[in-house]
Amino acid sequence: MANKIRVATTSLAGCFGCHMSFLDIDERMLQLVEVVEFDRSPLTDIEHCTNCDIGLIEGGVCNSENVHVLREFRKNCKILVAVGACAINGGLPALRNHIPLEECLNESYIDGIGVENPKIPSDIELPLLLDQVHPIHEVVKIDYYLPGCPPSADVFWKFLTDLIEGREPSLPYELVHYD
Amino acid sequence: MRQFIQGIAENSHYQATHLLHILRQIQSHYHYIPEAAIEQLSGLLNIPRTQIISVVEFYSFFHLAPRGQYELLISDSITDHMLGKKDMLDYLTKTLGVAVGELRDDGLVSLDNTSCTGMCDQGPAGLVNGYALTRLDRSSIDKIAELINQQKPLNEWPIELFQVDDNIYKSGLLLNQQIEQGAALRSTFKRGIKETLKEIDNSGLRGRGGAGFKTAIKWQFCSEEQQTERYVVCNADEGEPGTFKDRVLLNSYADQVLEGMAVCATIIGAKQGFLYLRGEYLHLHDKLQSVLDRRRQNGLLGSNILGSGLDFDIEICLGAGAYICGEESALIESLEGKAGIPRNRPPYPVTQGYLGKPTVVNNVETFLAAASIAINGGDWFANIGTEKSKGTKILSISGDCARPGTYEYPFGVTVQTILNGCGAVDVQGIQVGGPSGVFISNQEFDRKLAFEDLATGGSFIIFNSSRNILDAVHNFTHFFAHESCGFCTPCRVGTSLLKKQIDKIVEGHGSAGDVVALEELCQLVKSYSHCGLGQTAANPILTTLERYPDLYQSRLKEISFEPGFDLDGALETARRMANRYDTGAHLSQTESEHE
Numbered sequence A: 001m002a003n004k005i006r007v008a009t010t011s012l013a014g015c016f017g018c019h020m021s022f023l024d025i026d027e028r029m030l031q032l033v034e035v036v037e038f039d040r041s042p043l044t045d046i047e048h049c050t051n052c053d054i055g056l057i058e059g060g061v062c063n064s065e066n067v068h069v070l071r072e073f074r075k076n077c078k079i080l081v082a083v084g085a086c087a088i089n090g091g092l093p094a095l096r097n098h099i100p101l102e103e104c105l106n107e108s109y110i111d112g113i114g115v116e117n118p119k120i121p122s123d124i125e126l127p128l129l130l131d132q133v134h135p136i137h138e139v140v141k142i143d144y145y146l147p148g149c150p151p152s153a154d155v156f157w158k159f160l161t162d163l164i165e166g167r168e169p170s171l172p173y174e175l176v177h178y179d
Numbered sequence B: 001m002r003q004f005i006q007g008i009a010e011n012s013h014y015q016a017t018h019l020l021h022i023l024r025q026i027q028s029h030y031h032y033i034p035e036a037a038i039e040q041l042s043g044l045l046n047i048p049r050t051q052i053i054s055v056v057e058f059y060s061f062f063h064l065a066p067r068g069q070y071e072l073l074i075s076d077s078i079t080d081h082m083l084g085k086k087d088m089l090d091y092l093t094k095t096l097g098v099a100v101g102e103l104r105d106d107g108l109v110s111l112d113n114t115s116c117t118g119m120c121d122q123g124p125a126g127l128v129n130g131y132a133l134t135r136l137d138r139s140s141i142d143k144i145a146e147l148i149n150q151q152k153p154l155n156e157w158p159i160e161l162f163q164v165d166d167n168i169y170k171s172g173l174l175l176n177q178q179i180e181q182g183a184a185l186r187s188t189f190k191r192g193i194k195e196t197l198k199e200i201d202n203s204g205l206r207g208r209g210g211a212g213f214k215t216a217i218k219w220q221f222c223s224e225e226q227q228t229e230r231y232v233v234c235n236a237d238e239g240e241p242g243t244f245k246d247r248v249l250l251n252s253y254a255d256q257v258l259e260g261m262a263v264c265a266t267i268i269g270a271k272q273g274f275l276y277l278r279g280e281y282l283h284l285h286d287k288l289q290s291v292l293d294r295r296r297q298n299g300l301l302g303s304n305i306l307g308s309g310l311d312f313d314i315e316i317c318l319g320a321g322a323y324i325c326g327e328e329s330a331l332i333e334s335l336e337g338k339a340g341i342p343r344n345r346p347p348y349p350v351t352q353g354y355l356g357k358p359t360v361v362n363n364v365e366t367f368l369a370a371a372s373i374a375i376n377g378g379d380w381f382a383n384i385g386t387e388k389s390k391g392t393k394i395l396s397i398s399g400d401c402a403r404p405g406t407y408e409y410p411f412g413v414t415v416q417t418i419l420n421g422c423g424a425v426d427v428q429g430i431q432v433g434g435p436s437g438v439f440i441s442n443q444e445f446d447r448k449l450a451f452e453d454l455a456t457g458g459s460f461i462i463f464n465s466s467r468n469i470l471d472a473v474h475n476f477t478h479f480f481a482h483e484s485c486g487f488c489t490p491c492r493v494g495t496s497l498l499k500k501q502i503d504k505i506v507e508g509h510g511s512a513g514d515v516v517a518l519e520e521l522c523q524l525v526k527s528y529s530h531c532g533l534g535q536t537a538a539n540p541i542l543t544t545l546e547r548y549p550d551l552y553q554s555r556l557k558e559i560s561f562e563p564g565f566d567l568d569g570a571l572e573t574a575r576r577m578a579n580r581y582d583t584g585a586h587l588s589q590t591e592s593e594h595e
Helices: A017-023 A028-035 A064-076 A084-089 A092-098 A101-111 A153-164 B002-011 B016-030 B035-045 B049-058 B078-082 B085-096 B138-149 B183-191 B193-203 B215-223 B245-252 B254-268 B279-297 B328-335 B364-376 B378-382 B415-422 B469-483 B489-506 B514-528 B532-537 B539-547 B549-553 B569-578
Strands: A005-011 A036-038 A052-058 A061-063 A077-083 A129-134 A144-146 B070-075 B109-114 B126-128 B131-133 B168-170 B231-236 B272-277 B313-318 B359-363 B392-399 B405-410 B427-432 B438-441 B459-464
Touching: A005 A017, A005 A064, A017 A052, A017 A084, A017 A153, A028 A036, A028 A153, A052 A064, A052 A084, A061 A064, A064 A077, A077 A084, A084 A092, A084 A144, A092 A129, A101 A129, A101 B569, A129 B569, A144 A153, B002 B016, B002 B035, B016 B035, B016 B049, B016 B313, B035 B049, B070 B085, B078 B085, B078 B392, B078 B459, B078 B469, B085 B109, B085 B138, B131 B279, B168 B415, B183 B193, B183 B254, B183 B364, B193 B215, B193 B254, B193 B364, B193 B378, B215 B254, B215 B359, B231 B254, B231 B328, B231 B364, B245 B254, B245 B279, B245 B364, B245 B392, B254 B272, B254 B279, B254 B313, B254 B359, B254 B364, B272 B279, B272 B328, B279 B313, B328 B359, B359 B364, B364 B378, B392 B415, B405 B415, B415 B427, B415 B459, B427 B469, B438 B469, B438 B539, B459 B469, B469 B489, B469 B532, B469 B539, B469 B549, B489 B514, B489 B532, B514 B532, B514 B539, B514 B549, B539 B549
Parallel strands: A005 A036, A005 A052, A052 A077, A077 A144, B070 B109, B168 B405, B231 B272, B231 B359, B272 B313, B392 B459
Antiparallel strands: A061 A129, B070 B126, B126 B131, B392 B405, B427 B438, B427 B459
């Protein structure tokens, strides 16, 4: 069906937990695919985005590849959404921001306990690490934010159905309070 | 060390409320607060060591790591910048061989920035071991460097380095004539306490710190409390950048201010008063102390004041570098020896203030005015000013004008009159009431200083047309981020986000959505912050954005978005460590360049 709304998703410096939570919409997925078609996503294995309506980004930006992927999404998605704590704030991966990158790499590849054949990996295929992990809105323009670690399935459902039905998305208090 | 700490704790009667005073002595002796001192104090004062550490970390003038035997702090007020602060700081780092924020290897000198030291009419200014330095220039810096390298004690430094002038250029009702010592108290006793409160009520006097609460009502509320142990506090934590009139009043009108406090004590029935003096005004401390001593000898303080049977005394408490302590409930926390975190209000200090007892906190100028009103009566004061703003206002005028200094004008005076009076020409705009106030443009010079129109605590910073207004906004926004007490998230995080966002725009990385995002953030910080600091922290941005939207837009790039940090630079460490020189090891700053 040509008129389906096209959605792309990806995980940058994230744990795929947000994607798992998305899948927790369970049988509502069947309702969703009636009106939605997935483009680039771990769910489809499509490698690159084409023109999409909605891009969902999990995880923050920790390396050069994340930057390229994020830019590809920004270029191709009309609406780009930061999904979950890591995309919004850097989250768990950003805990390394307090430690100089040089120390992190030395600990992992040179001086750490049990390291054999110590050397810093170097290959043009390998993305280089940024000195700090950044939330995605510091690298591209972001249109919406879905808070949570992970955002619950109902958050995904409410947000996507709002957008699909042409409403300004809004999350009721019950969906975004956590204690 | 044990003996030294034991000694100062004993002098403070092992009272935890004196923690700031104790820490000030330790800092000044060791140039930092040693861990061992904290351990020992914790035992002596019977408070947890973490509580002491939280206080040390809260105040800018206490340090857990050693500072120099000579600790130099340079005032970072916009007015200091306008007087060439940056050049002076650069010259200092070169001459002394120490970077900003660092301690020189020999431990002799450390250098850093500090928030406005209240010398805006005689900057660039600074502090050396807490004592005010004024009018820094290359020759005085050469001199200072020489004195430090010779390890000359401060009391042997030439006195002109520490010269602080009043610069009173216009006197009015209050500054024209100092009251005779004891006259306000005598009038109060003669007229009667209730009647004197009535006169203060009739005068229409409102708090001079900026908020403008009616003084007589505050005093009356306090006097009606059940609790009979009550306190008077004079708020001399004059931290609003661009304000320095309280320094002048405490230097030349101290008797009258202290007498105003005594009149208040008489009315509310307080036996103890505190003068909370900002740490930056350490140079006034000994002088004020001697005024207090003299007043005690003259029977104006202490027991049985002027034979009335009333007892009242005043203690000076020094702050330690925290703007937030100008907020009255934070000031009270600080008086109690704690970090200056604003309390929930209500209950207001008049019901639960110092040690939970009813307390009146007023500005220096309010007490000064109250003393005059006690003598001259309410009408004398109320005949001047406007309907809702009676009397005069003492202003601190700085920035681009021929005669920066202290001025007294009747309320209702127009901005243009003030500009004419201080010799300001080619004016682009004015920051009225300090960073937490409002920035007005040159289209608004017919506006009036009064609570009905432009309310102010006294700060009046003038910018001529050669100035870049965004420099001021940038400076003020950094100031608030530095001074946020950290208690509530909207302010703690919000002021830092404001700082980052304004940096991004000022440095030319801003793009289409960034000004909108900035404005949204401003509204959030303003609406959700716990106290006045956060509620006004966005004012420099909001009031200039309203008047000069083009100024912001002109800084924006014509692309949809650009990161606020150097993307390729962020790869440098990894690139170096992995020995990568291929094109894939680089990132362009924006997508449009070549992706």
